[in-house]
Amino acid sequence: MKPARFDATILTLCFAFLYIPIIILVVYSFNASRLVTVWGGFSLHWYQVMWSNEGLMDAAWVTARVGVLSATLGTVLGTLAALTLVRFPRFPGRIAFTGMVYAPLVMPEVITGLSMLLLFVAMNIDRGFWTVTIAHTTFTMCYVAIVVQSRLLTFDRSLEEAAQDLGCPPVRTFFTITLPLILPAIVSGWMLAFTLSLDDLVIASFTTGPGATTLPIKIYSQVRLGVTPEINAICTILIGLVTLGVIATSITTKRAELRRIRDEHDAIRGT
Amino acid sequence: MAKSLGPVKRKFSPWTDPAAVPFIRFENITKRYGDFVAVDNLTLDIYEREFFSLLGPSGCGKTTLMRMLAGFEEPSEGRILLQGKDLSGVPPYRRPTNMMFQSYALFPHMTVEKNIAFGLQQDGLPKADIAARVEEMLKLVKLESFAKRKPAQLSGGQRQRVALARSLAKRPRVLLLDEPLGALDRKLREETQFELMDIQHTLGLTFLIVTHDQEEAMTVSDRIAVMDKGLIMQVATPAEIYEAPNSRYVADFIGDINILECTVTDNAGDCLRDGHPPAVRLLSDGLQIAVEQDCKVAVGDTVGFAVRPEKVRISLDEPEKTGFNTAHGEVWDIGYLGDFSVFLVKLDDGRILRAAQANVSRLVDRPITFGDIVWLTWPLDAGLVLTR
Numbered sequence: 001m002k003p004a005r006f007d008a009t010i011l012t013l014c015f016a017f018l019y020i021p022i023i024i025l026v027v028y029s030f031n032a033s034r035l036v037t038v039w040g041g042f043s044l045h046w047y048q049v050m051w052s053n054e055g056l057m058d059a060a061w062v063t064a065r066v067g068v069l070s071a072t073l074g075t076v077l078g079t080l081a082a083l084t085l086v087r088f089p090r091f092p093g094r095i096a097f098t099g100m101v102y103a104p105l106v107m108p109e110v111i112t113g114l115s116m117l118l119l120f121v122a123m124n125i126d127r128g129f130w131t132v133t134i135a136h137t138t139f140t141m142c143y144v145a146i147v148v149q150s151r152l153l154t155f156d157r158s159l160e161e162a163a164q165d166l167g168c169p170p171v172r173t174f175f176t177i178t179l180p181l182i183l184p185a186i187v188s189g190w191m192l193a194f195t196l197s198l199d200d201l202v203i204a205s206f207t208t209g210p211g212a213t214t215l216p217i218k219i220y221s222q223v224r225l226g227v228t229p230e231i232n233a234i235c236t237i238l239i240g241l242v243t244l245g246v247i248a249t250s251i252t253t254k255r256a257e258l259r260r261i262r263d264e265h266d267a268i269r270g271t
Numbered sequence: 272m273a274k275s276l277g278p279v280k281r282k283f284s285p286w287t288d289p290a291a292v293p294f295i296r297f298e299n300i301t302k303r304y305g306d307f308v309a310v311d312n313l314t315l316d317i318y319e320r321e322f323f324s325l326l327g328p329s330g331c332g333k334t335t336l337m338r339m340l341a342g343f344e345e346p347s348e349g350r351i352l353l354q355g356k357d358l359s360g361v362p363p364y365r366r367p368t369n370m371m372f373q374s375y376a377l378f379p380h381m382t383v384e385k386n387i388a389f390g391l392q393q394d395g396l397p398k399a400d401i402a403a404r405v406e407e408m409l410k411l412v413k414l415e416s417f418a419k420r421k422p423a424q425l426s427g428g429q430r431q432r433v434a435l436a437r438s439l440a441k442r443p444r445v446l447l448l449d450e451p452l453g454a455l456d457r458k459l460r461e462e463t464q465f466e467l468m469d470i471q472h473t474l475g476l477t478f479l480i481v482t483h484d485q486e487e488a489m490t491v492s493d494r495i496a497v498m499d500k501g502l503i504m505q506v507a508t509p510a511e512i513y514e515a516p517n518s519r520y521v522a523d524f525i526g527d528i529n530i531l532e533c534t535v536t537d538n539a540g541d542c543l544r545d546g547h548p549p550a551v552r553l554l555s556d557g558l559q560i561a562v563e564q565d566c567k568v569a570v571g572d573t574v575g576f577a578v579r580p581e582k583v584r585i586s587l588d589e590p591e592k593t594g595f596n597t598a599h600g601e602v603w604d605i606g607y608l609g610d611f612s613v614f615l616v617k618l619d620d621g622r623i624l625r626a627a628q629a630n631v632s633r634l635v636d637r638p639i640t641f642g643d644i645v646w647l648t649w650p651l652d653a654g655l656v657l658t659r
Contacts, residue, residue, distance in 0.1 A: 158374050161341075163378070163389070164363045165341060165342075165363050165364070165366075165370045165438075166364075166438075166441065167365075167394060167441070168393045170364075172393075181379065181380060264423070
């Protein structure tokens with residue numbers, strides 16, 4: 001076999017391996033038949049069913065609220081943790097703090113979920129919306145801390161010094177200079193946190209309670225009773241949302257890149 | 272290029288006036304980082320309206336000294352006085368100094384205009400005043416048409432001007448410049464040096480500049496402090512630093528120089544010319560040297576004899592008097608610099624002496640070339656005895 005053809009074959013196989021399950025899922029969401037594996041013609045029927053399935057819609061709403069709230073809280077805490085790690089090279093317990101910030105990244109989710117559950121039980125807190133939110137905040141803040149920390153490490157401290165030199169006190173310097181410049185990293189941290197919260201099943205199932213079923217839990221429990229095409233429909237919508245997000249991000253990046261090239265061009269011409 | 276040069280510069284030397292009060296005083300400043308001593312018990316006076324340079328290799332403590340004045344570092348010992356007021360414990364945002372950073376440190380998310388206005392806004396000035404001052408600053412650095420641009424849309428030279436305008440906008444009593452022209456190419460750097468001097472003169476400010484570029488320091492400064500390993504080696508005007516360095520270190524750091532190790536054979540024994548100081552006679556490995564200089568050296572002392580290449584005459588003909596200040600050797604290498612040619616002459620004993628000759632005629636083939644046997648001579652007042 002020629003090398004080029006060999007490469008093409010490998011590539012096709014990889015893509016097939018990755019995407020055939022997803023394509024099947026999307027295609028069968030438009031199936032008129034009730035049977036998941038038999039094609040009965042094109043229909044948007046299952047989308048209507050999904051829309052009128054109150055349990056599913058409630059779960060989606062809970063997930064959205066948990067996601068937004070925990071991502072926001074996690075971003076605030078994660079950013080503060082990153083600032084502490086980067087800006088204070090020496091304080092008692094720094095090594096322990098660093099380890100503790102990163103630990104949830106490698107901790108098996110089952111253990112995180114279980115320990116959270118035990119904590120809530122010990123503190124006699126009723127499990128529900130708030131406990132899921134707190135649990136998600138805890139594990140998403142480490143991801144935010146890592147994203148923001150890597151930005152802060154490349155941050156030119158002389159910008160802050162320049163601001164202070166021009167008469168700007170430290171706290172105001174943070175809000176007028178530092179924060180606007182690290183904002184892109186904070187936003188990506190937030191998006192990452194939101195996505196992680198959105199698809200978490202394990203931790204949520206440990207820490208949730210009656211009335212606060214998240215979408216992954218709902219889907220999982222429905223699938224156990226048998227797969228209906230309405231699950232395909234809601235998953236298709238989720239895939240669509242994620243795809244839109246990815247496309248939007250890459251367009252913004254591309255635009256910023258183009259603008260940078262144009263700026264450099266202007267700068268050279270303007271000499 | 273036609274442009275107004277402003278008022279003619281007058282002689283300026285407050286440091287020679289014993290009654291003059293220093294504007295900035297570094298008093299026994301020591302700065303330690305752990306075991307490392309960055310600045311070692313240093314005392315220095317800078318006068319109002321002075322253009323003062325801190326010159327030295329990287330790691331000599333010059334930047335640390337400047338950052339202590341700006342307030343980014345606190346001295347481990349000693350104090351800094353500005354107009355007699357102790358600056359200890361005053362945070363950077365309350366000091367009447369402004370700094371132009373080596374990296375320029377322009378705020379990338381703000382336009383040129385906003386960058387310049389930043390300091391004025393911190394003082395809570397009325398909007399109209401800020402706008403007027405920003406416009407004045409843009410005019411000063413000739414960037415009026417770039418007000419709405421972001422720093423990324425500017426060339427290196429333009430960014431440097433914005434940084435200068437921003438640090439001048441608040442009319443600081445002292446402007447600190449950290450390697451201000453390091454990132455510019457040679458031509459632009461020379462232009463900017465003269466502009467800096469012009470601005471300093473027009474606004475009547477005190478400038479303190481940190482640089483490792485001796486040419487830059489020589490061009491712009493009223494006085495230069497040459498630093499090494501946290502110590503000041505010499506503080507003097509550029510001419511004094513060049514013509515009368517006080518040590519081998521300073522002599523070697525500034526410009527090109529020949530240094531010969533010698534033994535003193537006679538001091539104050541005779542006057543070789545009427546009305547001139549008596550001559551010190553030295554012997555350097557068979558080479559007899561006489562220097563007209565008042566200096567406290569005794570017979571038998573080991574000293575350095577320093578002479579700049581441009582003060583050494585090179586000739587194919589044997590001079591009339593060959594008793595002293597005469598060396599004989601072979602042209603070993605030639606550096607053609609355009610305006611000057613530098614001849615490396617290998618003496619009979621193997622040492623290399625450098626002689627520079629201005630290329631006054633437009634000849635492509637110079638009369639002296641590789642391998643020629645030449646004579647080097649220098650007058651009695653060309654060289655210098657260095658005891659340190």
